[in-house]
Amino acid sequence: MIFDLMIRAGTIVDGTGAERYVADLGIVGDRIHAIGDLSGAETRDAINATGLIVAPGFVDVHNHASNEMEGGILNIPDVENQIRQGVTTLISGQCGGSPWPIGEHLESMERLPIRQNYGLMVGMGAIRACAQIGPREASPADITRMQAMATRAMEEGAWGISTGYFPDFVTLDEMVEVTRPIAEAGGIYATHMRSEAKHLLDALKEAITIGERTGCPVQISHIKCWGRYAWDKAERVLQMIDEARERGLNITADRYPYVASFxxxxxxxxxxxxxxxxxxxxxxxxxxxxxxxxxxxxxxxxxxxxxxxxxxxxxxxxxxxxxxxxxxxxxxxxxxxxxxxxxxxxxxxxxxxxxxxVMQEENVREFMRHPAVFAASDGHLRVLGKGVSHPRNYGTFPRWIGHYGRDEGLFTVEEVVRQCSSMPASKFGLHERGTLAPRKIADITIFDPDRIIDRATFNNPHQYPEGVPHVIVAGKCALRDGEVAAANGRVLRPTR
Ligand SMILES: [Zn+2]
Structure with missing residues (x-):
């Protein structure tokens, strides 16, 4: 056996939460072949990871790469702001917005060099817009059409459906009915809730109801208490999530580690x-x-x-x-x-x-610490130095790990890695990714536990983070010694 790439003497944090240990990790093709003492083995290439953490690549299941700024990922597929955080997979199409049709967009993406893997949710708002229903309640015939579109999106490779920014004329029943085919196809329901402010608790109740009526796993996107009328509701929000989980609903939430929204x-x-x-x-x-x-x-x-x-x-x-x-x-x-x-x-x-x-630091921490909450950026793709930016576009994962985990002492390295890798991967059904083990796809982030930190601030947002020297995507270095290398990302569709 000759390995294609060997990561030597790194500290393995495998993403499951298990305690770290020092070992070599050998890659053949696009997969991890072995983890252990491989000092006698031959390899074509090697990275010395002494003193560094070897972790599963980070999985960002809530970001806006598919559209908006700069025309989105179709225009800037090889942009660096995510890979430099150690992110190896993006799931886009969030908050109700996505390209349509999904299949066509994914096929276009397959022809482009992308730095990290890329998957898509279908936006319920995009479906509603393409069905040209307009600002009124949907009729039974409209709902049948939207259900067919949801089914088509799942057949074309969506990971689920997202909602966001729905006014009152989009009823709970409509959302339930359009989500049913998603549940049947094994997808998930991710929601930017109807209110994150004054009506936060009602909105959460609605999201839970959609999950319970359809059987669809629920993801609360960028969970927050937005504005002064919501600041005292964090505890109740988490209680409601716990109660729904006790009743058997698969509900989790994601969070970015900043106090400002965008x-x-x-x-x-x-x-x-x-x-x-x-x-x-x-x-x-x-x-x-x-x-x-x-x-x-x-x-x-x-x-x-x-x-x-x-x-x-x-x-x-x-x-x-x-x-x-x-x-x-x-x-x-x-x-x-x-x-x-x-x-x-x-x-x-x-x-x-x-x-x-509009958020309180204490609430942000309370959400981050909850066992059903994990990291996601809610970010956009950004060309360094160009245009406006929220610091989360550059710093989410290094900040979660370096600032909150290490400097503030909120989490151990094993916990932060799990929150950035296996938790989001398993929720979204990315079963070949999110942990380090033989036969898993070799998406790997190698970081310095003493140095990893975000540099982007609200006043100076276009700053790459530090302490992430190497990132491997499907067996090839996407980042090596701090320099970008292969654009080896893949378009990911669920296998069901
Ligand atoms: Zn949103």
Whole structure:
């Protein structure tokens, strides 16, 4: 036996939570062949991992690689911000949005050099949009059409379905019915819940109900207490999850290790008003005489909920120097107008995202520590130095491990590795990945336990992390001695 690649004398943390041990790891082709004392064996190539942790590649089951910024992964398949964190698998198509049809997108991806493996959820919002149902309740015939689309997505390789940003006219029954074919096909239901704020508990109840009525495993995406009316609800949220688990529901959650969220500015205006303006022909109708008073009240309530206009930082999708990186409070003051009006005008102008500093550190930690919660970035692909960025795009996994695990002492290395690898992999059914063992696919992240750390901050977000020298994807080095190498990622479809 000649190995293709040997990782010598590393400290193996296998992802199961088992205690670390020092060993060699030998790879043949794209798979791990042996772990143990392989000092007598021949190998074509070797990495010396003395003093380093050898872990399963990290699995990021909630990110937005498929779309949005920079046109998404089709345009920048070999971008580095994920691989440099040690991420070897991305599951995209989250929060209700995904390409459609799934199969066509995945086939295009197969022709591109990608740094890490890539899989997709189908967005229920994307299905609803492509079915052209519009802003109203779905009819039985609409639901039948959407069920057929959900079935098709699963046949074409989706890992499940995602929801997010649904207004009231999308009913619980509709979501249940469209999720049924997903459950039958063995997929999972991942949700950016209808509310993460004032109505957080109702929204969680709805997500649990969807799981219990369909039998579909549930993933609560980027679990959080958003804004002041939710801050005291973390304990109850976790209790509800525990109770559902005791009743037999397969429900888990993911979390990114930061206190600010990132999404569109439109959030500050109630969705019914945005829908009404849309019906009239566009968001500029928010300023119509009969709507503008409601817009003001809704936006002011929102500003109160986030703790003031200083907690909202603009991150426009195209460079807009007059607002880039400034708070709503600052821009409103410069313009000499009330913050709600600035918010409305920027919403109308469009293409503005924001970072909302609306979470409490204590809650973030409480979620991270819960046994049903694991790491995921909720991030986007980013070209270094280009455009706006949330630090999670560059730092999620090194921060979870280095800052929270090591420096804050929240977790052992064995625990953090499990939270970044086998927990997400097993939840999403990535059975060949997420742990280190003979015959598993050789997706491997090698990091320095004393040095691994995020460098990206809110003020300086385009910074690669440190302490992750080598990453292997399907047996080939994607990162070696800190330099990017092969783009050996694969498109992943479930085998059922
Ligand atoms: Zn989301």
């Amino acid at each position: 999404s569109g500015i439109g959030n500050m205006i109630p969705s019914n008003l945005r829908i009404e303006a849309g019906k009239r022909g566009g968001l500029e109708h928010l300023a119509d005489a009969d709507l503008v008073g409601h817009v003001r009240d809704g936006a002011n309530e929102f500003i109160e909920e986030i703790g003031g206009a200083g907690n909202m930082v603009f991150a426009p999708l195209d460079p807009q120097p007059e607002i880039d990186g400034k708070t709503l409070e600052e821009v409103a003051a410069e313009r000499g107008e009330e913050p709600w009006r600035t918010g409305m005008e920027l919403t109308i102008r469009g293409k503005v995202s924001c970072m909302y500093f």
